Amino acid sequence: MSRVINKLGKEELYRSEDDIKSNFSYIDIIKNTDNLPINYSSNQNFIKNNICLYSHDNSFLIGYMLVSTYNKISGHEKLLECFNNIFNPLVIDQATIQKSLTLRTLENHNNYDSLFEKFANTARESDIFDCTKGWRNEKYTIYDNNKTPYIKLERAMVNIFGILTFGVHINGYFFDDKNQLRMWIPRRSAKKPTWPLKLDNVVAGGIGNDDTVDTTLWKELKEEANLNREDIENNIHQVDALSYFYFSKDLDKCDFQDESDVITAELEFIYDLEFPKGIAPYINDDEVHEFKHYGLQELINLLKTDEFKPNCALVVIDFLIRHKFITPDNECKYADIIAATHRKLPFTSI
Structure with a gap:
């Protein structure tokens, strides 16, 4: 010692x-x-198992979602419907094989909050994610490039969106x-x-x-x-x-x-x-x-x-x-x- x-x-x-x-x-x-x-983003195991989540204009990274989490969502009809209202279809870069999801463009950015809230409540009801058992009724904020609040989502969703x-x-x-x-x-x-x-x-x-x-x-x-x-x-x-x-x-x-x-x-x-x-x-x-x-x-x-x-x-x-x-x-x-x-x-x- x-x-x-x-x-x-x-x-x-x-x-x-x-x-x-x-x-x-x-x-x-x-x-x-x-x-x-330091070089995790070019690691093949990272690329294989993670999805990069981007803002509606693709100008900044929101978080990392596990492919296994995405597959869970895809297997639940109501949850997938909520998810598809938030994100555009999955894209795979043919050169790097990196997977990404981009937020849908909305006329009012405040609508992201209600869409994420609906997804969070549906995820909680589905009971397929352990993280929802630690529900907090507390919102965490994702900021945009101007340090302005961009999305507010339930704290228990951190393990889903990797923010x-x-x-x-x-x-x-x-x-x-x-x-x-x-x-x-x-x-x-x-x-x-x-x-x-x-x-x-x-x-x-x-x-x-x-x-x-x-x-x-x-x-x-x-x-x-x-x-x-x-x-x-x-x-x-x-x-x-x-x-x-x-x-x-x-x-x-x-x-x-x-x-x-x-x-x-x-x-x-x-x-x-x-x-x-x-x-x-x-x-x-x-x-x-x-x-x-x-x-x-x-x-x-x-x-x-x-x-x-x-x-x-x-x-x-x-x-x-x-x-x-x-x-x-x-x-x-x-x-x-x-x-x-x-x-x-x-x-x-x-």
């Missing part, structure tokens, strides 16, 4: 002999979230009387539809229903950790934006037959909150099982297990880099980690 050593009153992280022998790198933890190669989603993640921490780092880490509720009982960041949430980044920040702080704005406003700072794909499998070996094989992307706005004395997170809803704070060595040990929700481990690693615990001196693939957590994504964004 990596070792934490106190040097001149400051904690520093050192590679252990085991780390050196095993060639351990934190990039291995990052790959539990994003293991998609870019947005969120807010907050690192909550403090330094104890010995000037040693303590990080607040919640354990997700067993009732969560995704990643139950996994470790998380102190507060995290998706940006939906036309909320802004700032609105989401304060809403989630109150809902998930019972934190009041007036108590922490001077201690919280936006520090980064992390961009990555959510695909942890081997691209060459994946058969893309399961809904979870879909390739999605995320852009997360990252905040650091150094807790003032006397302020702590408390459970305020049914999304959190417990809050605990961990020291640096405990945190490093936990990162090397499967206890964390994968992208939350990625956020913690970013924190440790920015606070100079993980450095080029103790991490052999430092530059690779920076690149992997700040990927250039092919989608339009906020």
